[in-house]
Amino acid sequence: MKIAPYSLGEVLAVAEIHPFYKEEIQYPPEEKIIRELREKTSTDEAAEKKLSAWSITWKKNLYNTIQRLVNDTRPDNTYRQSVYASITGGGFGSKPLFFGTDVYENRKHRANFGHFLKTLGVIKPGDWALTTHCAGELYRSLDLTLEILENAGASVLSAGNFMSPHDVVKLLIKYHINILASDSGQVVQMVHYISTLPDEERALIKLDKIIYFTYRIEYRMLF
Template sequence: MDYYPLHHVLAVAAIHPFYQPTIRFPPDADHIRQAIASSNGSVRPLSSVPLTYKKDLYQTIQRLSADRDPRNGYRSSAYISVTGGGSGGVPMMFATDGRENRTQRIVTGRLIQACGVIESGDWVLTMHSSGKLYRALDLTTEMLENAGASVLCAGHSMPHTAIVQLCVAQGVNVISGDSSQILEFVLHVAGLPPATREALCINKIIYTSEPLVRAQRQYLASVLGPVSIYSLLASAEGGPWGVMNLALTGDVADDAADFIFDTRAMSVEVLPLSAVNEDQPRSEGPGELHSLPDGESGAIVLTSLQRLRNPLVRYVSGDVGSLHPLPAAAIASIPSEIAPHLRVLRLQGRDQRFSFTWNAEYFEFELLRDFFRREDLGILQWQIILQDDEHSHAQRCEIRLLRERRVEGGKIVLSDSEVVRRVQKLFYVFSGEESLFCVTLVVDVTGFERSATGNKVIRFVNRSKVSDSK
């Protein structure tokens, strides 16, 4: 099935350990059929279902991932998406049924095509990263192929010089990658001789992960010429489900992006931020929570209608945004059999109470706090500063640290150089990215940015216009 009825998803969730902690293993195919049959088509109001938070979900996932009991179906016939490692914690394995995963990619490919992102004859070169459990390259490739594109998988390690040569030789007209990769590549193109730049025929960009704000999009056009810019929305838990096409939705404010999604594939609720509290036990939730009216911003809560074996129900995504009807221009351009099912999610970024983004990775504040508290690091105070880099048009991340002064006979702590190395590893700083990341060791608290009122150290300082903080 391309989509599952909501009452089927809720029937399976009622017997799944994601939502019932007393249940040890996920239901097998027979138990899933029985649960659906016994529901008799009754539809429980979604607003009455407790919210699901990442920390609770991944406690169960960690247990299921490690359990080798043959009765544990979580580990069988699964596509594994990895999340959590970017925050310094142990990567968590979100398992999706293999067939459901393939179906979701096909359906998303059709949505990409319907929204005019891919057209007949498009040749795409994707620079997305792969390896070390990261699967953006295979995800993007398969979706774009399902949308009708011919795709070259360059990956993240292919030199920019070779990419330019390949684009010219094969007539590539679309490049795809995360925002930082796109900016780095276009910076390289900007330094090429005019004849080489003119030989490129790139007229489309498809980016993921971080937002490309208006100033960055203008810079891309100044180098590449007239270019259409698109984006795709996906996560480890929800899979791919949203498409951005500015020609259909208009160019909204710099701090937001309009994603078109199919209501048959994903149920999206926007709840008041005050009602979303991950420290509140599920059993003590605030009762029924109803979505805010169209246009009002709040916390985005997702229920997948494409994942049945391991359901995703009322999952607090950590994003902030608002819901809107499909604009008239989009209705006129999208096939009539699809348009009535589509809506727009205006994504405004991440909820700053929980995490922030740098270099296409999400970093959870809770896990960062645990890291900086380690005794062997000898860190007394820390601060994170994000700001725009004028040269690269990307984000620059600075970590300021105040360490203990080592005294003779005192406890042994790591050297400054070893602490810097470990912080770089935590933030996935690879060769060539050093200019966008630095660790500053301050001598006292005057080296930190502090609040004007309480003179307190501000833990997270965001001066960036391109930030997608959560």
């Protein structure tokens, strides 16, 4: 059995039998079929040419396909099996888009990225992180950030979505937290609030790293 990373030829071979890219396909392929395809797919020098000829996948079409797959509760619908539900948008009035990915592979990605941050020295032994989050409904940044930081070796606390900046600051001080993780809007909010504190209280805050995430799960470091 081949091991990831996947080649472009393998990706295109699976896409040929996936309903996201071929509307006439009813369900995504089972794991066994994907494994067999990968084993049969050799290094494809023509893969780039195939990709350039591939038709564009439009978001409006994905809405329809995903809705059909979510609503189909038959046991042979592979899209609803072992799903990590990733919801994009929907937090500020936009239409949410549901993506179902394999839960086991998702956890491997988190573990690998956590190890990557640890290897880079971004997260070090003894780091304590506080995550805050309040935007959106079925949203994924909070649990992703928590587990990635944990896999990197940090001790992580999660602030509830109703906690005020005042309460968050009390946690930062009480647990001697040195990392704040949040979306960019809350980073600005917290930095502004901290700037208004008296010098003696602000001196008790020992942040040396700020990690903020966007709605596309892009991570940024502020030191």
